[in-house]
Structures are given as C-alpha cells and as structure tokens.
Amino acid sequence: MMQLFDIVASAGLWAAVLRIATPLIFGTLGALLCERAGVLNLGIEGIMTFGAMIGWLSVYHGADLWTGLLIAAIAGGVFGLLHSALTVTLGLSQHVAGLGVTLFASSFSYYVFRLIVPVANTPPTIVPFQPIAIPGLSDLPFIGQALFTQTAPTYLAIVIALLMAYIIFRTPVGLAIRMTGENPHAAEAQGVNPMKVRYGAVIAGSALMGMGGAYLTLSAFNSFFPTMMQGRGWICIALVVFASWRPGRALFGALLFAFFDAFQLRLQTVLSGVVPYQIFLMTPYILSIVALAIMARRARVPQALMQPYRRGER
Amino acid sequence: AAPMKVAGIHASPVENAWNSCLHKALQDAAKEGVIEYVFSEGVSGTDYPRAMREYAEQGNKLIIGEAYAVEKEARQVAADYPDTAFVLGSSGEQAGSNFGVFGTWNHDGAYLAGMLAGKMTKSNVVGSVGAIPIPEVNMLINAFAAGVKAVNPDAKHLVSFIGTFFDPPKAREAGLAQIDAGADILFGERIGTADAAKERNIKAVGSLIDYTPRYPDTVFANALWGFRPILNAAIADVAAGKPVGNNYTAFGLMKEGGSDIVYVKGTAPADAEAAMEAKRAEIKAGTFEVPKMMEEPK
Amino acid sequence: MRFERRDHRPLYLLVLTPVLAVIAALALSGILIAIAGAPVLEAYWRILTSAFGSRLSATETLTRATPLMLTGLAAAVAFRARLWNIGAEGQFYLGAIAVAAAGSQLLAGLPAPVVIPLLLVIGAIAGMALILIPLWLRLRFSVDEVVTSLLLNFIALLFVSMLIDGVLKDPMAFGWPQSQPVSDAATLPKLIARSRLHIGFAIAIGLAILVHLIQSRTVFGMQSRAAGLNPEGAVFAGVPLGRTLVKVACLSGGLAGLAGAIEVMGVKGYVTTDLSPGFGYAGIVVAMLANLNPLGVVLAALFTATMFVGADGMSRSLGIPTYIADVTVALSLLTMLIALFFTQYRIRR
Amino acid sequence: MTAPVLEIAGVSKRFGTNLANDDISMTLAKGEVVALLGENGAGKTTLMSILFGHYVPDEGRILIDGVELPPGKPRAAIRAGVGMVHQHFSLAPNLTVLENVMTGTEKLLSWRSETSAARNRLLDISERFGLKVDPDARLGDLSVGEQQRVEILKALYNDARILILDEPTAVLTNIEAERLFTTLKEMASQGLSLIFISHKLDEVMAAADRIVVLRGGKMVAERKAEDTNKAELAELMVGHRVTRPVREPSKPGAVVLEAADITVRIGGVDRLKSVSFRLREGEILGIIGVSGNGQAALAHLLSGTLSRNAGDLRLFGEPIGNLGVADVVSAGIGRIPEDRNTEGAIGEMAIWENAVLERITSFSRGGFVNRKAGMAFAREIIDQFDVRGGNPASRTRLLSGGNMQKLILGRNLHERPRILIAAQPARGLDEGAVAAVHSRLLEARRQGTAVLLISEDLDEVIALADRIQAIVGGRLSPPVEADDADARMLGLMMAGEWQANSEAGHAI
Numbered sequence A: 001m002m003q004l005f006d007i008v009a010s011a012g013l014w015a016a017v018l019r020i021a022t023p024l025i026f027g028t029l030g031a032l033l034c035e036r037a038g039v040l041n042l043g044i045e046g047i048m049t050f051g052a053m054i055g056w057l058s059v060y061h062g063a064d065l066w067t068g069l070l071i072a073a074i075a076g077g078v079f080g081l082l083h084s085a086l087t088v089t090l091g092l093s094q095h096v097a098g099l100g101v102t103l104f105a106s107s108f109s110y111y112v113f114r115l116i117v118p119v120a121n122t123p124p125t126i127v128p129f130q131p132i133a134i135p136g137l138s139d140l141p142f143i144g145q146a147l148f149t150q151t152a153p154t155y156l157a158i159v160i161a162l163l164m165a166y167i168i169f170r171t172p173v174g175l176a177i178r179m180t181g182e183n184p185h186a187a188e189a190q191g192v193n194p195m196k197v198r199y200g201a202v203i204a205g206s207a208l209m210g211m212g213g214a215y216l217t218l219s220a221f222n223s224f225f226p227t228m229m230q231g232r233g234w235i236c237i238a239l240v241v242f243a244s245w246r247p248g249r250a251l252f253g254a255l256l257f258a259f260f261d262a263f264q265l266r267l268q269t270v271l272s273g274v275v276p277y278q279i280f281l282m283t284p285y286i287l288s289i290v291a292l293a294i295m296a297r298r299a300r301v302p303q304a305l306m307q308p309y310r311r312g313e314r
Numbered sequence B: 001a002a003p004m005k006v007a008g009i010h011a012s013p014v015e016n017a018w019n020s021c022l023h024k025a026l027q028d029a030a031k032e033g034v035i036e037y038v039f040s041e042g043v044s045g046t047d048y049p050r051a052m053r054e055y056a057e058q059g060n061k062l063i064i065g066e067a068y069a070v071e072k073e074a075r076q077v078a079a080d081y082p083d084t085a086f087v088l089g090s091s092g093e094q095a096g097s098n099f100g101v102f103g104t105w106n107h108d109g110a111y112l113a114g115m116l117a118g119k120m121t122k123s124n125v126v127g128s129v130g131a132i133p134i135p136e137v138n139m140l141i142n143a144f145a146a147g148v149k150a151v152n153p154d155a156k157h158l159v160s161f162i163g164t165f166f167d168p169p170k171a172r173e174a175g176l177a178q179i180d181a182g183a184d185i186l187f188g189e190r191i192g193t194a195d196a197a198k199e200r201n202i203k204a205v206g207s208l209i210d211y212t213p214r215y216p217d218t219v220f221a222n223a224l225w226g227f228r229p230i231l232n233a234a235i236a237d238v239a240a241g242k243p244v245g246n247n248y249t250a251f252g253l254m255k256e257g258g259s260d261i262v263y264v265k266g267t268a269p270a271d272a273e274a275a276m277e278a279k280r281a282e283i284k285a286g287t288f289e290v291p292k293m294m295e296e297p298k
Numbered sequence C: 001m002r003f004e005r006r007d008h009r010p011l012y013l014l015v016l017t018p019v020l021a022v023i024a025a026l027a028l029s030g031i032l033i034a035i036a037g038a039p040v041l042e043a044y045w046r047i048l049t050s051a052f053g054s055r056l057s058a059t060e061t062l063t064r065a066t067p068l069m070l071t072g073l074a075a076a077v078a079f080r081a082r083l084w085n086i087g088a089e090g091q092f093y094l095g096a097i098a099v100a101a102a103g104s105q106l107l108a109g110l111p112a113p114v115v116i117p118l119l120l121v122i123g124a125i126a127g128m129a130l131i132l133i134p135l136w137l138r139l140r141f142s143v144d145e146v147v148t149s150l151l152l153n154f155i156a157l158l159f160v161s162m163l164i165d166g167v168l169k170d171p172m173a174f175g176w177p178q179s180q181p182v183s184d185a186a187t188l189p190k191l192i193a194r195s196r197l198h199i200g201f202a203i204a205i206g207l208a209i210l211v212h213l214i215q216s217r218t219v220f221g222m223q224s225r226a227a228g229l230n231p232e233g234a235v236f237a238g239v240p241l242g243r244t245l246v247k248v249a250c251l252s253g254g255l256a257g258l259a260g261a262i263e264v265m266g267v268k269g270y271v272t273t274d275l276s277p278g279f280g281y282a283g284i285v286v287a288m289l290a291n292l293n294p295l296g297v298v299l300a301a302l303f304t305a306t307m308f309v310g311a312d313g314m315s316r317s318l319g320i321p322t323y324i325a326d327v328t329v330a331l332s333l334l335t336m337l338i339a340l341f342f343t344q345y346r347i348r349r
Numbered sequence D: 001m002t003a004p005v006l007e008i009a010g011v012s013k014r015f016g017t018n019l020a021n022d023d024i025s026m027t028l029a030k031g032e033v034v035a036l037l038g039e040n041g042a043g044k045t046t047l048m049s050i051l052f053g054h055y056v057p058d059e060g061r062i063l064i065d066g067v068e069l070p071p072g073k074p075r076a077a078i079r080a081g082v083g084m085v086h087q088h089f090s091l092a093p094n095l096t097v098l099e100n101v102m103t104g105t106e107k108l109l110s111w112r113s114e115t116s117a118a119r120n121r122l123l124d125i126s127e128r129f130g131l132k133v134d135p136d137a138r139l140g141d142l143s144v145g146e147q148q149r150v151e152i153l154k155a156l157y158n159d160a161r162i163l164i165l166d167e168p169t170a171v172l173t174n175i176e177a178e179r180l181f182t183t184l185k186e187m188a189s190q191g192l193s194l195i196f197i198s199h200k201l202d203e204v205m206a207a208a209d210r211i212v213v214l215r216g217g218k219m220v221a222e223r224k225a226e227d228t229n230k231a232e233l234a235e236l237m238v239g240h241r242v243t244r245p246v247r248e249p250s251k252p253g254a255v256v257l258e259a260a261d262i263t264v265r266i267g268g269v270d271r272l273k274s275v276s277f278r279l280r281e282g283e284i285l286g287i288i289g290v291s292g293n294g295q296a297a298l299a300h301l302l303s304g305t306l307s308r309n310a311g312d313l314r315l316f317g318e319p320i321g322n323l324g325v326a327d328v329v330s331a332g333i334g335r336i337p338e339d340r341n342t343e344g345a346i347g348e349m350a351i352w353e354n355a356v357l358e359r360i361t362s363f364s365r366g367g368f369v370n371r372k373a374g375m376a377f378a379r380e381i382i383d384q385f386d387v388r389g390g391n392p393a394s395r396t397r398l399l400s401g402g403n404m405q406k407l408i409l410g411r412n413l414h415e416r417p418r419i420l421i422a423a424q425p426a427r428g429l430d431e432g433a434v435a436a437v438h439s440r441l442l443e444a445r446r447q448g449t450a451v452l453l454i455s456e457d458l459d460e461v462i463a464l465a466d467r468i469q470a471i472v473g474g475r476l477s478p479p480v481e482a483d484d485a486d487a488r489m490l491g492l493m494m495a496g497e498w499q500a501n502s503e504a505g506h507a508i
C-alpha cells in the first residue's frame, strides 16, 4: 500500500503521464473534431503512423523540428482529404473507408520508409525536442518537475485542447461543425454547406492526428520504426466516446489513460512477477470500457455521426 | 564459384536489433561476394511458411530466419524441400538433414556487463527492461542480474516487460519508471531503454549490438551477439554438401567467439574492470560457465 | 457535380467497374513499384503467378482466403442488423485459444470425427461469449458497440497472451509463449496433399451458403434485417428486438470464433499472439466489398487474398520492400469501394 | 399591381425518369399569402426546394425582386430574403433553440459568437410576432408545436421577406394550427410574403389569398381564394371529383374489447390513468384529443408493444394478460400505426416483406419464409387497395405517403380483422388518399370490424365515428354519440371540460 502511495506521489509519474498522454491528446482531439462534424475517422491509426514517419523523415533530411511537425500535420491533412473524399463526397461507409485509409497509410509509410532510409544496424536518429523548463514554474517543488518540464509539443497539445473547446462552443464555425454533426440537413437549410464543414473538420482533425504520430518520433523517441504505433490510434477513438465529444474531457481522458499506463509501468517495478504483466496492460482498456458504461447514458452522440449526407437525396 | 543464393525471412522489420544482427551479417556476406542475398521483413506467422516455400522454389540454397512463431510448420516446410537448407533461430531442436537451428546466447556478455554495473551503482538499484518474458530474453536478464549479484550481493534488480517487441517510446517510459524507482543503471534488452538513461544522465547497458555510438555518454557496455560465425558455419556446410540439421547455437557463444562484451574503458572502477576481464578470460577458456536461467526473472 | 442513385444497375457496369478498380489499383501500385526500381510489367506478371501460377501459390491463396471468408461473414451478418461488431479480431483469438485449450487437453485422445466437430463448436462458442459483452453493454447501458468491441480486441489479445504464457503454455516450446498444440486427431484434413489447404476452406464456403440461406430465406434472417434497418418498425411488426440482436451477435461472434478455431486446427496447430495478421479487421473490409452479401464475401475474400499473396510473392521475387503487398491490398480495397459506389450511383452534371 | 417579390419562371426538374416539376411559373406579391396545393408527389416540395436552392433545377429561373438567384445555393436564397420551414423539421435536437437559430448567421471565421446580442434579437422577434420560446431550452425538449415556432423564428431571424412553409400544420393540433395561421396573417400584414403547402382545404380557404394547384408536376390551376371552394380545389388536385364517404347508420354488435381502469406508466409518468372504454362489433369508436395526451400509449398498448401497469382488459369477453405483438396479430387485431415511416414500414425492405412481416408465422414453415406466398399476398393487396408506385419486390421507401398508408391498411384489412386500431390514419395525406382511407375504414365497419379510431382531426372523427371519447392528460372522457356531438362540444371535451359535467350524467 505504502509503495502504491509512493508511486502516485512521485513527480516522475506525473511527468510520465503528460508524456504518454501527448500523442493521445492530439489524436483524440483530431478524432473528436471529425466526429463532431459527423465523420468517424478510423483512418487515425494509419494517419498517426504516417505522421510519425514523415515528420521524422523530414527532420532526418534536414528540416527543423517544427517544420517536421508541420509536415506531419500537412500529411495528416492530405489523408484527411482522402477520407473526406470517400466518406463525404461519395458517402461511403465510414468504418470501412477508415479501415482502408489506415491500411493504406500505414503500409505506405513502411514502404516509403524502407525505400528512402537505408537499413542500418540501429535505426538512424534525429535530435528530438528537448524538455523546456518553464522558468519559475519548473522550480516549484513536485508540480514543477511533474508538469513544467515537458517538450514543446506537449504544451502545444494542451493549448490546442483548450482552443478547440473554445472554438467548438464559442465560435460560429464551432456551431456550424456541431450542427453538421447533429443534422446536416439543418445546416444546409441555414446556408452552411455541410460538405465543406465536414471536409474542413476531417482535414483539420487528421492534421492533428498526424501531429500526434509525429510526437512519437520527434519527442518521445528519436527514430521511426515500422509498427511503432501499437494501437494508440484506436485508443483515441475510444477516448472520444469516453469524453462525450467534449475537448476538455478528451484532455482529461487522455491523461487518465496515460495515468493507468504510467502507473502500471511503475507498478511492475514493485510487483513484478506476482501478477502477469498482461493484467497491467489490460487495465487501461478495461477501465475505459467501465467508464463508457458509466458515462454512456449521459453522453450525447452527434446524431448524424456515420450518416453520409448527400445533397438532394432523402 | 558463383555466390550462394541465400534468403532471409524476418518476422519483424529489420531495424529490430535481433533481426538487424542477421540482416547485417547477411548484407556483409553479400558485399563480400560470398552470397547473393534477398529478404522479406515484417512477415506474419501466417505468411511465414509461404515465404519459406517461395524462396525454396526460387532456388535459394540456404534460408535464414526465425522459427519461433512457426516451429511446427517450419519443420514441415523443410521436410517438403529436402534440397534447400534452412537455418532458423529457434528454441527447438534441429530436424532432419536440412533444418538447422540456433539460439541467441549472448548471456555471457550480459553477465560481464552486470559485473561492471554491480560495482558502479550508487543507489544499489539496477533495472532491466525486456520485451516479453521469453526464454532468451529471460536468460539475458537473469545473466545480467547474476553478474550484478556476483559482485554486489545487496544490489536490488528491477525488471519490467513492455509486452511487445516493438515500442521504443514505451521502453523508454519503462526505463524512466525504473529510474524513478531508484535505478541508476539500466540494462536495455529493448531499444528505447537507453533513451531514458540518457535523459536522466545515468548509465545503460546495451544488448545484441553496440549501442555506444548511438548513446555515447550513456551506454558504457554492450552484450554483443554476432551472427556471422553461425552464418559462416551454415554456408560452409551447405557449400560442402554436408547436412545442416545441426544446432548452430554454440557458434554464437563467447568461448566460440560469437559473442562478447564491448565496453568503454574507464567508466567502471578499475578493480571492477579487472575482475570482469578475469571472468571474461575464464569464460573464453571454458573454465567458467555463466548460468543459463530461462525462467521469468522476478 | 452531383451523384444520383441508379434505379437499375446495368450488367455491364457490374462487370466493368470491378475490373476498372483492379486496373486502377494496379496502376497506382505500379507507380510505387517503379519508384523502387523494379520492372512494372514484370511485377504484374509476378503478382499473377505468385497468386495462381503454381499449385503452391494457388493453394496458398485459397488458404489465406479461408479465415477472411469467415471473418467477412461475421462482419456481414452483424452489419446487416446494424450491429457494428468491430471485434472480430478478438473473437478470432478467443475461438483459437478455446480450441487450443480443449483440443490439447480436455479432448485429447478422442477420434477425429468426434473431436473436430466438437472443437469447431467450442471455438464458435468462445467467439460468441466475447461478443456478448459489447452487446450486453449496448442493451443494458446503451454503450456504443463500435468502441467497446474494438477495445475488447486488445483485451482479448492480452488475455490470450496471458494464457499462453501461463496455464496453457506449451512446456515443449522452451518457454516461448505459445499454447500447447491441438492433438493430431483435431487437425483438419488437407484438401490437397502437400499443401496447406485444408477442409476449413470448404467449411467456409459451406457456411457462406448457409448464412446466405439464413439471411434470404428464414424468418430470423428477415427479422434481423428489419431490426437493423428500422428498430422501431421492427418492434411494431413483432420482431423481438433484444432476442434477435442476441442471435445475430451469436452468429457473428460464432463465425469469427470459428475462423480462429479453423486457423488453429487447419494451419498452425497452436496459438501464438501473431496468429492473425489482422484477419478480424480485414473481414470488415471484405464484408463491405461484398456489399454485405454472404456469397459476395466468398469472392471478396478470394480477391483480397489474391492481391495479398500475389503482391507478397512479387515483392520477394523482385526484391522490393515486402510492404508493397499491404499497399496493393489497401489500394485495391479503396478503388474497389469507389467502383462499387459507381455501380449504385451515376454522376450528374 | 406592384412588381412581384418572387417570380418562378419555367422551372423543370427531373428525378431519373420522373418529371417532378414540369415548366412551372408563378409569382408572389408583397404581403400576399399563396397556398400551394396538390396530391402527394405532385412536386410541391420539389418546387420549393428549388426556390430555396436545395435542388438545382434542370430548367428555369428564380427571381427575387427581379434579380435572378444563382441555382443550388441556399445561402444566396437566405441572403435574398427567402426563409423555408421544411416539411420534415431541420433542427438539431441536441442543440439549444438559440444555437439552432444562430447557425450560419454569422461570419463563419470570426473569433466569437455574439451570443447575447443574438439572444436579444431572437427575443425581440419572438415578441414582435407572438412566437414565444425559451432561447436556452434544448430543442429536443420542446413540443412539436414549439419546434415549429423555432423553424419560423429561424427564417425570421434571417430577415426573411418571403417565407415558405411546407405542410406546416401536418404535425400540429387544430389549436396550434389556428394559432399559427393567426400569426402568419399578422406577418403578411407586416409586409411578409408567404407560400404555404397544405392538404387541409379548410386551412387553405381560410388563410390564403391565392391558391396554386399542382398535379403530376404541372401547374394546373390558379385561383383567388374568394373565387373558389373546397370541392373545386379537391377536384383540381386529383383531376376528378372527390367526395369523402359518409357514414351510414349501423347496428353495433357485441362488445369485443373492453378496458377497465387501465393505467400505463412509462418512465415514472402515468401516460394512461384509469382508462375505460368498450368497443363493439361494427362500430367506430373515435378517440379525439390534442396529441401528447396519451394517444400513443393507448395505441401502443392495444398494438402489443406496451404493457399495462394496472386495470383489466377483456378481449371477446375473456380477460387477458399483457399482449405481445404476435398475440395481438393472431387474435385478429389490425393495427395502423401513427407514424407510417418509422413504425408502419421498413423503408429499405421490399413491399412484400412489409406486407408479411407482422404475420410472418403464417407465411413461413419451419423457420423458412414462404416467399412465393408473401409475394402473392402483396400482389393481392396492391390490386385490391390500389397501391400505386411499386411492385411486390420494390423497395417500400419509394412509395408515397398515401400509397404506403394504403399498403398498411391493406395488410391489416385483407384478413378482415375483428378489431382495428387506427392511429391518425389519414395524417399528411392528400384529399384523394384521405377519401380512400376513410372509405376503407367504413367498409370494414360495415363488415363487422370494431374500429378504434385515434385522431386529432375533428372533422375526420365526426365523419367516421359512431361514438366519441376525448383523451386528456391520460384520462378518457365518457363516450358521446357522434350524432349528438358538434365541434364546439368536442372542443370542450378535448380541453378536459367533461370532468366538471360528468357528475350531472351526460348532461351535454
């Protein structure tokens, strides 16, 4: 019991929570934006993979880190464009188009990576984002080390979460997005073009996914590996539901999930071998499902989620 | 003679350290003109037997790879293609005349690195980050721990498994968690661990390949494993028309010159280095054998 | 530019569009092949011969299509009733592990004609058991099953990993986490000797026909379709909604579990955590390619397997990165989806 | 005459092979109220959708104040002052009233929604036109009538000068409808021009200045309200004379269904409170009431999709427990649901499947559906009940509302049920279709079927029912003989006035 308390009370744990959460925050916000406009984007796993690959590749070829992140965002946006073309213009089934995009984006990432990067004994590296100690704040005891010694993309992710909450609930374009996700016919009747809104939301959301992937290779690590995404994209899809489609709660959900993960890694150091490690790895998923069961009744699903909108068809 | 046609089949991407050992040795051999090398990577278990068959049908004389996930089927394939030699990483036994196996036994180096680490730790806590507790990973981590204990019986040894072979950011987090728990030297069975050590300015030990160039001030020792001796032995057998249904593991042992430790001199205390070098000589001479403990480390 | 739904689907279109889709996919992956410096035309030829050019390749293609047919059917059955089961991957693994558990220990020693059907049933039941969790959550708490069934995939895989690392671990595997093998009696007979093609392939086709009959001819098929299309209307017409969904879920989960069982009994013999290269997810795409038609699933699975096995073999014979196989499959799926769209819609202005 | 604010010039629109609008031209003057009339599928909604920019016309132009609107751009239409209230509401239930109204009214890429200014403006408008709403209420929590108000406010908020209402009263109660038309008249007097679509000829006669009639996509007539009458309009719409059938006297037989003190509770609310009634062979018992007073619960209870919490039900004299759909159907109870699109039919399934689904046990053996018999059954219904627009194998969604209703009637009446539960059987139908449905109900009555008619339409109930009970707040009034009833009295009953008088026996 004492040991558990020590783990939770360690600043290192909370710093890890923020690090582990960062790609999830980007991804979840991205998926959330798409879904708010009525489009489920299961392309996320592949888009994050491609973001991780292309962001890293750009920096490896001399771009600076921020340019790498930007390129990952743009690449994500391009896949968002593909997903929109399939699901918005053609109105194809959103699950399937998304799985198709994931399959394509991830295998394409690996293929491109293998063509461009010579196979070496260890994967080539870049110099990743370095932690920024925020002057003043980072000197605070405990909190300082836990919260204010992250790399720049982590701070960016948090800012984007707050910004997105503001945009969705406080600006005209946010209202247009929500309306499109609730009832695209109503949006159209008010002169808002639901197709354009969906395109915009999916492209922007996918750009965020690309950035989330790039965090893994530009900050959390310094190389790209095929298959390194390890299901993080799917977690984001779950977190959107967990967050009842609210950016603030998405931030919270990502942090909570990351907490489980960071906690289990530390728990292993004290309980190693007593409990099968798979149990630890399962916990975040099980708790997500439990949380869903508790929250589902209150969650307000965007009513037009997964419904294609075709003009002039009833 | 014309170079021998050799195919490599890798279940993981070839960046994966273990596969990269094979891949590098094969590439080197190809560069030297000894073999002609083709390969597939990221081959799933379902597709693995087909890849073996396809390479066999394409006339490759020797097929190098890993049977771990397909032990039964791999032997079946070998039986179906008696004219092709298969030499695969495996925990099982060789079969017939054309199915050879090898293990990855670089635990000698790990033990020696542990001897250095045991003398270097100030917090008296060291940690190991592994993929999943399979025998060869266990053996390595146990050997490291045994090396530590041999010189510092009071030291505490932490172990974490990340549950997958391939998640460097996660390995890094696992390493950080161990540092937070007090470890000041990390044994990184998985890539990513040393990144944690680097970030927190502590020392780390690498496995299979030499990580020191990648983490110059962090990784001070590596338990190397060389595949080339195994490959050479297999090529020689094939060329001589001898059956390859052998266990080639021994060619990878330290006393056979297949594995070793490389370390940055002067990082550990001089007496620790001296003690370690003495053990190293004993191992090479065959007078000391590092215990092979395959059970999951606690 | 607008799209207008076609009233009639002319036959030439139904034939032509898929062909165009394949051509488009091949053209696109041809670009990537050319970038890798390989001869494109030869690559196409190699795709064809690698998929069907020899006894080995043809049987391999059919072998790889087998689990796709079953997971494709699992998805098609569920989606028809608007039950969004994204969890076929997890159900696949549970089916597999159940068979490994029963086939290696409980039922060892029984003769093949007894043990094989018994194990198939056990695998199906395991798949059903898993899908009942998201279904229960949906019926009881109205939790969206897309997410829960997706998450259960990870849990199921970890669960399997735990079992094959623990109670079901094969002591003969030198500590590698893999299950004990099923007994020889439990191994599915081969359809063609000296190949991997086993009777699971025939079972899958038989099940596709059976599912087709169920969906098109039976009361349950009609009711499940009604429940999917319009739950309120179905209730008014006396369709027992909950019971129908449970039946649909059992059918879907059962098929996915069976896919895992058959893969173990027919191909691999035991369970590891890399038993499935995403068969469960691929099944969803297969089902959609088939427009949720059970017989179409057979064709779609064959198509997908052909593309994969063909491109995979091609990459080996031309020495270009293996990942081209998945890229080609992905491109074919995307172009095929678009092609199917144009069999249903026309462009106007 | 002043220049028209709106001119529709030679508009044509084709869907596949179907010419939905055929060279239609019409005008609208400032402050004028025009009613657009026509059978189901005549092309009214299509024309208005073109005007509003939802659809792109194949030919023709729309001019506002003499300036041509770009086709297919709802935004341009809104800017030009066109507001549209859709046949099926286009609102988002999860958003607030204010959010529904504000969508698209501000520059999309601005950094702030001016919410409080918008709230004030909305309150101003609602004050001015007497359309009261709470801007911060969640839309889904509002009644249908209030939602209708929001739809109109949305248009007014955009400074609409031309307001189009597509069947605005189809889902409103009489009282709400009256209130709506008062408001609309008021708007017209303030200079707004209005086009409304309706199947209710009374409304059309009362509210419109001018009436335009469409038939089969063509404009067939245009009349000033004072120069025409209901009969002529009905004939213009359908192309031949329509008369609603009248009820002949009949001798009701034995009581087949008897309810005593039935209570139904849903989600903690009593939807039915000690409801009692008796239904006899060969009679039509009309249940009138403003929607939302328990009609749905009553219909669902008798349809087998809801169970009661208290009270007794006797079917053919036998006491019975809770009934499921299968029991109800096999007992020979026919059911016409209130909402044909959600409950009555499954649009994506074939007509024959919809015909047999609720009695699937009689069309199957050993779990297998007898498709041939089902198709034959559907063909019989199509022939006997004059269902137009599809064959047994075509998708039901392609049927118009009226024809879908005929299909539902047909599958119920074909087997000559002993009891028929008919909820709003003529809602949203055109004059011709209404007449067809009514005569079917009367014919069933003649053949001895006991009909429970649940309706909000007083005229319909007075015309069809032998006896009438009102439902208010889940309670049922005592019955009155239809011959003794008049609109005023029924209006009082619907307002719950019987309770005061019921002690005095049937004093009214």
Ligand SMILES: Nc1ncnc2c1ncn2[C@@H]1O[C@H](COP(=O)(O)OP(=O)(O)OP(=O)(O)O)[C@@H](O)[C@H]1O
Pocket: A312, A313, A314, D015, D016, D018, D019, D020, D038, D039, D040, D041, D042, D043, D044, D045, D046, D047, D087, D400, D401
């Ligand atoms: N989106 C569409 N796609 C294809 N055909 C359509 C579409 N909308 C309308 N139609 C066709 O146009 C014709 C006119 O339909 P419309 O909805 O305008 O009728 P309406 O006069 O509004 O009928 P109602 O009184 O039932 O509302 C219909 O017969 C139908 O065939």
Ligand SMILES: Nc1ncnc2c1ncn2[C@@H]1O[C@H](COP(=O)(O)OP(=O)(O)OP(=O)(O)O)[C@@H](O)[C@H]1O
Pocket: A313, A314, D015, D040, D041, D045, D341, D389, D397, D398, D399, D400, D401, D402, D427, D428, D429
């Ligand atoms: N998507 C569509 N494609 C083709 N025709 C359609 C489509 N939707 C409707 N129709 C046609 O439109 C016509 C009118 O349909 P509509 O739904 O307007 O009927 P309705 O009487 O208004 O129904 P309701 O009373 O439910 O409003 C029908 O003839 C139908 O065939």
Ligand SMILES: [Mg+2]
Pocket: D044, D045, D046, D087, D166
């Ligand atoms: Mg209409």
Ligand SMILES: [Mg+2]
Pocket: D040, D167, D401, D428
């Ligand atoms: Mg209508």
